[in-house]
Amino acid sequence: MHKSIEIDEKIFQDAVKFYGSIFGIPPLASKIYAYLLFDYEKVGITFDEFVEVLSASKSSVSTSISLLLNAELIIDHNKMDERRRYFFINEEYKKIRFEKIVKKMQVELKLLDDFNNFKKSKDQEYNERIEAYKALLNKNIENIQESLNKL
Known part of the structure; x- marks a missing residue:
């Protein structure tokens, strides 16, 4: 062969x-x-x-x-x-792969909120870093979803 x-x-x-x-x-x-x-x-x-x-x-x-x-x-x-x-x-795997990535980022966002609500940190620097990280996750989710819609 x-x-x-x-x-x-x-x-x-x-x-x-x-x-x-x-x-x-x-x-x-x-x-x-x-x-x-x-x-x-x-x-x-x-x-x-x-x-x-x-x-x-x-x-x-x-x-x-x-x-x-x-x-x-x-x-x-x-x-x-x-x-x-x-x-x-x-x-279709490219789409499936990035949908899984978005889902993982959404789960991480929820976990961050849960931890933050539990901890109730008064450390302003820590809170700013967490908010910056959450903003990064949200922006990436938005970008990936926008690109997925084009696929």
Whole structure:
């Protein structure tokens, strides 16, 4: 079997390292994700191609694909006339990722308010720093939501 896509080895290695750390995924899952990034034509990559190209066991590839599917980083499709599944980058993940970031910032804002209400600090400098931090969080939430609306 040959590769159905062309990759640049340096970009591939950089992507493996970057996405592995960003998503907190194991090396093989990161390699699968990075490999799919090179599928510009959206032809899809089969399970067998991952096993061959990445020189990994079927069980390891299967586990990594399951992890990526559960994390919504990739999607799969079956073609009408074939039994094989084809895997693709989930184009919606960019939106999903930033929605999760916004949610985490909103949760942090609520926690800051809860702590502040509990503590009732009289330290003006501390209160100013907390308010500046909350303003930063709110501005980032606003910016991200504005950008998400454009996606």
